[in-house]
Amino acid sequence: MSQSGKRNAKVPAAEMTAMLIIFVATNAFLTYPRYISFSAYEAAWMEPIFSGALTLVLFYLVEWIMRKYFQNLDIVEIAKEVFGRFGAIFIALVFALYFLCSTAAVMREFTENVVSTVLPSTPLLLVGAVFMFAVGYIAYAGIEGICRTAFIFLPILLVGLVGVCLMTVNWWRPYLLLPLWGTGPVRVFMGAMQYSSIFANVLLLTIIFPHVNNPKKMRRIGAVSIIVSTLLLVFLVLSYHMVFPAAETGKTSFALYRLARMIHMGPFFQRLESIFIFLWVTAATVRMAVTMWGSAYLLAKAFSWPTYRPAVPAIVLLSFSLGMWPQNWMDVIEFDGTYLLKWGWIVVFAVPVAVLLSGWIKRSRQRHRRVRHV
Amino acid sequence: MNVGVGGALKRLLTVDDTILNDDFSLTSDDDDQEAAKYGDEPNVESVNFTTAENKMDTAKKPVSMRAFLRRAEREYEEAVEKAHAGQQDHIELDLDDMKRRLSRFFHLPQNKDIVIREFVVGVEGRAPWRGMVVYVDGLVDKNVINWAILEPLMVWSHLADDPKRVLTYVVDHLVPGHQTQLIEKWSEAVFNILAGSTVVFLDRCDAALVVESKGWEHRSVSTPKMENVVRGSQDAFTENFRTNTGLVRMRLRSEHLVTEIHAVGNLAKTDVAIMYIHGLTNPKLVKEVRRRISDIDVDYVLDAGMLEQFIEDRPSMIIPQVLVTERPDRVAAMLAEGYVAIFVGHSPVAIIVPVVLWSLMHTSEDTNLRIIPGTFIRAIRWVALLTALLLPGLYIAVTNYHSEMLPTDLMLAIAGSREQVPFPVVVEVLLMEFAIELIREAGIRIPSVIGPTIGIVGALIIGQSAVQAGIVSPLLVIVVATTALASFTVPSYELSMAIRILRFAFLIAGAVLGFYGIAILFVVYIVRLSMLKSFGVPFLSPVAPISGAARDVLVRGPIWGMNNRPAFLNTLRSWRQNPMTRPWSATTRREAGEGDGNA
Numbered sequence: 001m002s003q004s005g006k007r008n009a010k011v012p013a014a015e016m017t018a019m020l021i022i023f024v025a026t027n028a029f030l031t032y033p034r035y036i037s038f039s040a041y042e043a044a045w046m047e048p049i050f051s052g053a054l055t056l057v058l059f060y061l062v063e064w065i066m067r068k069y070f071q072n073l074d075i076v077e078i079a080k081e082v083f084g085r086f087g088a089i090f091i092a093l094v095f096a097l098y099f100l101c102s103t104a105a106v107m108r109e110f111t112e113n114v115v116s117t118v119l120p121s122t123p124l125l126l127v128g129a130v131f132m133f134a135v136g137y138i139a140y141a142g143i144e145g146i147c148r149t150a151f152i153f154l155p156i157l158l159v160g161l162v163g164v165c166l167m168t169v170n171w172w173r174p175y176l177l178l179p180l181w182g183t184g185p186v187r188v189f190m191g192a193m194q195y196s197s198i199f200a201n202v203l204l205l206t207i208i209f210p211h212v213n214n215p216k217k218m219r220r221i222g223a224v225s226i227i228v229s230t231l232l233l234v235f236l237v238l239s240y241h242m243v244f245p246a247a248e249t250g251k252t253s254f255a256l257y258r259l260a261r262m263i264h265m266g267p268f269f270q271r272l273e274s275i276f277i278f279l280w281v282t283a284a285t286v287r288m289a290v291t292m293w294g295s296a297y298l299l300a301k302a303f304s305w306p307t308y309r310p311a312v313p314a315i316v317l318l319s320f321s322l323g324m325w326p327q328n329w330m331d332v333i334e335f336d337g338t339y340l341l342k343w344g345w346i347v348v349f350a351v352p353v354a355v356l357l358s359g360w361i362k363r364s365r366q367r368h369r370r371v372r373h374v
Numbered sequence: 375m376n377v378g379v380g381g382a383l384k385r386l387l388t389v390d391d392t393i394l395n396d397d398f399s400l401t402s403d404d405d406d407q408e409a410a411k412y413g414d415e416p417n418v419e420s421v422n423f424t425t426a427e428n429k430m431d432t433a434k435k436p437v438s439m440r441a442f443l444r445r446a447e448r449e450y451e452e453a454v455e456k457a458h459a460g461q462q463d464h465i466e467l468d469l470d471d472m473k474r475r476l477s478r479f480f481h482l483p484q485n486k487d488i489v490i491r492e493f494v495v496g497v498e499g500r501a502p503w504r505g506m507v508v509y510v511d512g513l514v515d516k517n518v519i520n521w522a523i524l525e526p527l528m529v530w531s532h533l534a535d536d537p538k539r540v541l542t543y544v545v546d547h548l549v550p551g552h553q554t555q556l557i558e559k560w561s562e563a564v565f566n567i568l569a570g571s572t573v574v575f576l577d578r579c580d581a582a583l584v585v586e587s588k589g590w591e592h593r594s595v596s597t598p599k600m601e602n603v604v605r606g607s608q609d610a611f612t613e614n615f616r617t618n619t620g621l622v623r624m625r626l627r628s629e630h631l632v633t634e635i636h637a638v639g640n641l642a643k644t645d646v647a648i649m650y651i652h653g654l655t656n657p658k659l660v661k662e663v664r665r666r667i668s669d670i671d672v673d674y675v676l677d678a679g680m681l682e683q684f685i686e687d688r689p690s691m692i693i694p695q696v697l698v699t700e701r702p703d704r705v706a707a708m709l710a711e712g713y714v715a716i717f718v719g720h721s722p723v724a725i726i727v728p729v730v731l732w733s734l735m736h737t738s739e740d741t742n743l744r745i746i747p748g749t750f751i752r753a754i755r756w757v758a759l760l761t762a763l764l765l766p767g768l769y770i771a772v773t774n775y776h777s778e779m780l781p782t783d784l785m786l787a788i789a790g791s792r793e794q795v796p797f798p799v800v801v802e803v804l805l806m807e808f809a810i811e812l813i814r815e816a817g818i819r820i821p822s823v824i825g826p827t828i829g830i831v832g833a834l835i836i837g838q839s840a841v842q843a844g845i846v847s848p849l850l851v852i853v854v855a856t857t858a859l860a861s862f863t864v865p866s867y868e869l870s871m872a873i874r875i876l877r878f879a880f881l882i883a884g885a886v887l888g889f890y891g892i893a894i895l896f897v898v899y900i901v902r903l904s905m906l907k908s909f910g911v912p913f914l915s916p917v918a919p920i921s922g923a924a925r926d927v928l929v930r931g932p933i934w935g936m937n938n939r940p941a942f943l944n945t946l947r948s949w950r951q952n953p954m955t956r957p958w959s960a961t962t963r964r965e966a967g968e969g970d971g972n973a
Binding site (some may be wrong): 010011013014074114118119122126127130131137141142144145148149151152153183267268273274275277278281282285314319 | 620641694772774776778779781860887888889890891893894896897901902904905912914917918919920
């Protein structure tokens with residue numbers, strides 16, 4: 001539960017998988033569909049596939065290095081070994097800042113979505129404050145609590161997401177998916193690379209590796225979580241693009257809400273968007289709890305605090321303030337699209353891989369030196 | 375008449391403040407002289423349990439919480455120690471000394487419950503051999519004392535010489551009580567007297583004889599009051615400790631079924647039995663239960679409801695973390711799974727630990743039904759639980775915030791029914807919920823003679839008058855009635871109470887933030903539950919964290935296929951049955967891969 005040195009929280013494989021699926025699939029509720037639609041048009045559904053494949057390869061690479069050389073260590077401990085204490089603090093601060101900004105941006109986007117769709121008369125601050133309290137509470141419960149909650153809510157999320165997509169079947173026009181390659185293979189591939197940061201599995205792996213109940217199952221956890229979340233995103237984007245023309249999809253921020261509004265299965269089953277509030281809330285709270293926990297955990301590790309928990313309220317306040325800073329919603333979307341989504345891959349993929357490769361090289365050299373001495 | 379008028383006038387014009395003097399007011403008896411006045415001898419055992427923090431001492435210095443707790447603990451222990459001070463734990467050789475000690479200890483002659491019957495043992499031609507029996511009137515079977523103790527000793531015995539004037543000879547040859555015990559300690563004698571046994575003291579003996587003679591009045595075994603079933607046994611625990619343990623043992627006839635008995639309480643002891651199956655139940659669990667019970671340091675534990683709050687992990691939570699049942703068959707079944715049962719004194723319920731949320735929604739009937747009906751009634755119960763918890767909140771959320779999701783006809787119907795109602799929806803719902811809670815509480819407290827009144831009054835107020843008066847809408851009556859019905863289907867009374875209270879939280883969340891508020895609260899509470907533990911077992915096991923034997927959680931698992939005990943109990947024997955439970959069946963053999971299935 002705590003990482004106070006007594007014991008690391010241990011999470012079973014199924015719960016870890018659920019958490020990772022929700023973490024990635026939550027992007028379906030946010031601005032990700034808008035950006036990939038804008039970048040690839042009709043071929044937007046291909047982008048999650050390329051991003052997922054890239055993530056899978058990197059995940060296997062990172063998992064192999066960690067299993068072979070850094071058993072029971074997380075990214076901060078590895079950085080400490082490679083770059084020393086200050087280097088580790090710097091790396092941890094970069095990750096923590098990324099998580100903090102991500103939490104703040106998602107919080108603002110999410111609360112704006114809620115206010116604009118279902119609670120138009122409620123003050124944004126109240127909606128955001130309640131949301132942040134819930135997220136802080138879940139983060140305070142620790143990685144065990146987050147993963148257990150994710151496991152409980154995953155079936156509901158899966159049924160809900162697939163349900164939204166399927167219930168719009170009477171609006172599907174498959175010809176809207178043509179031309180197949182949309183803006184062209186190069187732009188599709190570049191977009192996939194750019195927006196691959198939603199698959200934070202690699203970075204999360206380097207943090208949660210010591211918390212997995214059975215590290216041997218880590219490869220399976222990664223594969224299942226990446227494939228399932230990719231499929232979910234692809235299915236959503238396909239449905240979205242079969243209902244709305246590509247030129248229009250790149251201009252709307254809340255794809256799932258628009259889809260839900262289109263549901264009309266007879267006079268009784270219509271306008272079900274309010275029911276999907278449950279899906280959005282559960283998925284978003286779990287996702288943000290992960291980033292908030294990650295932020296607090298990394299800071300605690302970097303500065304050798306005995307526990308991360310006291311940092312949680314401070315991070316809640318900080319991310320809430322950051323999230324409420326921009327004047328309007330569009331500023332947040334702009335910031336998210338320009339920095340977090342576009343350049344997030346550096347933090348999510350490049351830095352962890354670089355740290356691990358450095359560690360790998362260092363350990364290999366040490367081993368060679370030892371062999372030579374013997 | 376004149377006197378009357380004069381007296382009244384006099385009272386009117388006289389300042390007389392005796393009217394303000396009460397006949398009696400309860401104050402501290404530190405300076406009480408009444409006892410000496412009425413000739414009560416001060417007892418060496420009399421102890422003032424009033425601790426310093428209870429006295430109205432205004433000149434207190436602030437102390438830290440740790441120091442305060444330490445001081446309270448020390449003072450309490452001193453008081454308890456003082457209560458037992460001066461007690462020698464041996465049995466007096468001289469019968470008169472023994473009698474004096476008994477009189478002093480049990481506050482005789484004021485205390486009329488304690489009976490000391492002196493007698494002389496039948497002896498031929500020698501000095502008389504005196505004795506006495508001591509028991510509590512009302513707790514014993516007098517026939518046992520008359521025919522199994524007094525008559526054999528007084529009438530039928532003819533002791534001739536000294537060597538036979540020993541207690542062992544009396545036990546072996548003279549007292550035909552079915553359960554006897556020789557004791558050498560005064561504390562044991564006191565414990566047995568208070569527990570309903572009869573203690574025999576004989577002159578010049580430094581031991582005493584305990585004869586089991588419990589025979590107080592109690593309710594006989596009757597049908598369950600809270601856990602009724604259609605299929606299954608119809609007996610329930612009663613207000614008798616040994617009857618209750620016997621009801622379980624009658625069903626679970628195993629030599630490995632162990633019943634440990636501990637005594638809890640400083641002022642008065644209450645028997646607490648821990649029941650488990652040796653060699654099956656996890657010894658760590660038994661040890662933990664034993665530790666929590668033996669660590670309870672209180673004056674008195676009345677009932678299982680009190681004890682469970684002393685041993686629960688988080689007693690301040692609304693959700694119960696132990697399972698309370700009045701059904702012996704359920705206790706037997708759960709013991710066979712690897713749980714531990716706790717019986718408290720003469721409480722008519724047993725506590726089962728550890729518990730997981732899903733068990734609180736199961737009944738003993740589930741396993742007696744076939745798999746599909748069993749699953750069906752479980753599903754109904756789960757839907758009912760969610761209905762009882764969320765329906766009023768959802769109603770408020772839909773009418774206040776999400777009316778667009780309703781079909782137009784239904785929305786118009788709701789709007790039409792609310793047209794005459796002057797209150798906002800949340801006030802309307804709160805009024806109705808309050809009325810329902812009143813009826814529920816009154817239904818329990820009302821004397822049974824006027825019980826039917828509650829139905830008439832409740833139906834009139836809620837069903838008819840409130841609607842006619844335009845206080846509430848007819849649709850809301852349906853919502854509240856459905857909610858009340860749903861909450862009655864929750865099998866665990868403690869869980870049902872929790873749902874009743876939590877419903878108000880969801881109601882307020884729905885009123886303030888609609889579906890959004892309900893969803894947030896739901897997630898937060900699930901997280902809270904996921905981190906809760908009952909005797910070391912996560913409360914949402916085996917779902918979160920996921921563990922084996924999860925086939926009998928939400929649905930009713932197939933009896934013939936549930937081969938393992940719940941993994942979260944970590945029992946010493948995980949298999950509860952042979953993997954092939956129906957070897958006579960050709961289908962089973964074929965599925966198990968044994969040839970073509972022919973015998």
